[in-house]
Amino acid sequence: MITLAGLVAAVVLAPLFWLCVPAAWRRETLSIGSLVALACYDARLPVLLVAVTIGVSASVHVAGTLGERARLLFVAFCLLTLLALFVWNKSVGASYIALPTQSGLVFVGISFLVLKAAAALIETGRGGVRSLTFREVFAWLVFLPTYPNGPIENIDHFRMQWPRFDHRRMFRGLERILFGLVKSLVIAHSLGEWVDPIAAMPEHYRSGILLLGFYALALRFYFDLAGASDVAIGLGAVFGYDIEENFDRPFVRRNLVQLWQHWHMTLTGWFRVYVFTPVSRGLMRWRFGRNDRLAIAVGQLVTMTSIGIWHNLTWNFFVFGLLQGIGVIWVGLLARGAGRRLPASMVRWWRETAPGYLLSTALTLSFFAISCIFRCRGFEARATLSACGVHSVNFDLTKSMREVQASKESWSW
Amino acid sequence: MGVNESGRDFAKLAGRIIEFVKTELGIDDEEITVDTPLVTNGLVDSAGLMRLAAFVERETGTTIPDRDVNVGHFDTVRQIQAYLTRRSGGS
Numbered sequence: 001m002i003t004l005a006g007l008v009a010a011v012v013l014a015p016l017f018w019l020c021v022p023a024a025w026r027r028e029t030l031s032i033g034s035l036v037a038l039a040c041y042d043a044r045l046p047v048l049l050v051a052v053t054i055g056v057s058a059s060v061h062v063a064g065t066l067g068e069r070a071r072l073l074f075v076a077f078c079l080l081t082l083l084a085l086f087v088w089n090k091s092v093g094a095s096y097i098a099l100p101t102q103s104g105l106v107f108v109g110i111s112f113l114v115l116k117a118a119a120a121l122i123e124t125g126r127g128g129v130r131s132l133t134f135r136e137v138f139a140w141l142v143f144l145p146t147y148p149n150g151p152i153e154n155i156d157h158f159r160m161q162w163p164r165f166d167h168r169r170m171f172r173g174l175e176r177i178l179f180g181l182v183k184s185l186v187i188a189h190s191l192g193e194w195v196d197p198i199a200a201m202p203e204h205y206r207s208g209i210l211l212l213g214f215y216a217l218a219l220r221f222y223f224d225l226a227g228a229s230d231v232a233i234g235l236g237a238v239f240g241y242d243i244e245e246n247f248d249r250p251f252v253r254r255n256l257v258q259l260w261q262h263w264h265m266t267l268t269g270w271f272r273v274y275v276f277t278p279v280s281r282g283l284m285r286w287r288f289g290r291n292d293r294l295a296i297a298v299g300q301l302v303t304m305t306s307i308g309i310w311h312n313l314t315w316n317f318f319v320f321g322l323l324q325g326i327g328v329i330w331v332g333l334l335a336r337g338a339g340r341r342l343p344a345s346m347v348r349w350w351r352e353t354a355p356g357y358l359l360s361t362a363l364t365l366s367f368f369a370i371s372c373i374f375r376c377r378g379f380e381a382r383a384t385l386s387a388c389g390v391h392s393v394n395f396d397l398t399k400s401m402r403e404v405q406a407s408k409e410s411w412s413w
Numbered sequence: 414m415g416v417n418e419s420g421r422d423f424a425k426l427a428g429r430i431i432e433f434v435k436t437e438l439g440i441d442d443e444e445i446t447v448d449t450p451l452v453t454n455g456l457v458d459s460a461g462l463m464r465l466a467a468f469v470e471r472e473t474g475t476t477i478p479d480r481d482v483n484v485g486h487f488d489t490v491r492q493i494q495a496y497l498t499r500r501s502g503g504s
Binding site for chain 1 (some may be wrong): 482
């Protein structure tokens with residue numbers, strides 16, 4: 001868990017790391033340093049991380065000794081264990097507002113940890129990973145810069161690297177950290193200052209302000225997450241690692257599929273590889289045959305709702321994911337067909353002119369921004385009712401404000 | 414299989430794939446050749462990629478593992494051909 005003080009300490013210690021630590025010990029030194037930093041935040045985290053590391057590396061080793069059928073069953077059992085950890089952590093988290101001091105039972109960062117561990121296990125089940133040492137898994141799982149919000153480093157991408165000093169990369173990393181801090185601490189914070197009172201009591205605001213609030217909320221999510229990713233990538237570079245990119249201007253994309261292809265790319269990439277592809281192709285093989293559109297539509301709905309409930313096991317995140325799924329199905333499977341029924345000149349205007357680009361981008365951002373209100377539980381119903389002029393409904397404001405506050409804290413670092 | 418025969422098969426398959434991309438995936442406003450990047454150029458998204466992989470499976474009678482359905486193997490028609498050749502044990 002990177003706090004601002006921790007970030008400053010890491011950057012200050014970086015020259016000592018490069019000067020004093022022998023090249024052969026650098027990876028392990030970073031792992032131990034990451035573990036100590038995480039222990040300062042929550043003393044239970046190192047225990048959990050070491051346990052998961054042992055579990056993953058032992059599972060990969062055991063799976064390598066089994067036949068194909070036994071290996072698949074074994075990996076399925078391991079994945080269910082991870083799923084149980086994830087569900088337990090999420091269900092505990094829903095009833096304890098433990099962020100950021102961690103006084104409750106919830107572990108921070110488990111959602112990402114589970115995805116990383118699951119990826120290693122699934123690749124093992126598929127036969128793609130034949131051996132992983134404890135130290136490789138340990139370095140990959142505990143790497144502080146990517147904890148707790150990602151990017152979700154692919155294990156093959158990570159283990160191919162060794163901390164290597166490169167002053168150009170180091171300066172690029174420092175620059176990237178600065179960009180991240182501006183995004184997160186200046187832009188996202190300013191947006192939060194403005195939008196938090198609206199999210200807490202939307203019934204006190206007019207429809208126009210609420211509409212602006214929707215956009216501000218989406219932009220705040222973006223700048224907060226993209227800023228944290230910039231810091232993670234920058235800090236990784238300072239310590240000699242190339243971390244995968246995570247955001248690439250998602251709000252200038254002209255449709256929802258493109259937006260999601262450039263939003264939290266390592267997360268959406270994980271779900272594309274391990275949920276969308278097997279579900280869609282499994283359905284094609286199983287029942288749908290040549291009706292591949294239906295199989296893909298189901299795959300997209302399953303994927304996007306999975307992304308929704310991965311964030312939180314609550315109905316509002318389910319609805320958020322479902323809306324994204326419907327939007328993605330529209331763009332990917334229906335819109336092009338619908339476009340064929342329109343006059344060719346109109347389609348050309350939409351696809352090839354600057355106003356067409358601006359309009360499609362604005363519509364995409366609007367859809368995403370309005371659906372983002374489902375990420376703040378309690379806000380969406382009250383905001384919608386308030387926008388419609390209904391102010392007399394008695395809501396549990398205290399609870400909702402707590403949830404909005406918890407949501408805010410979960411994005412900050 | 415001789416070189417000419419193999420070349421003819423590839424040309425036939427390439428033609429069918431390009432036809433599928435144009436008609437079924439609706440990319441009818443772009444000129445597509447065997448070297449046109451389909452995924453990295455944004456012409457084919459992940460849904461299109463799944464449909465393209467299913468089409469190639471049907472056309473060639475090959476089973477493609479899920480982990481191989483990716484941009485590395487399916488970005489251009491030529492890459493698809495190279496992948497199929499590798500899978501069938503060709504050079």
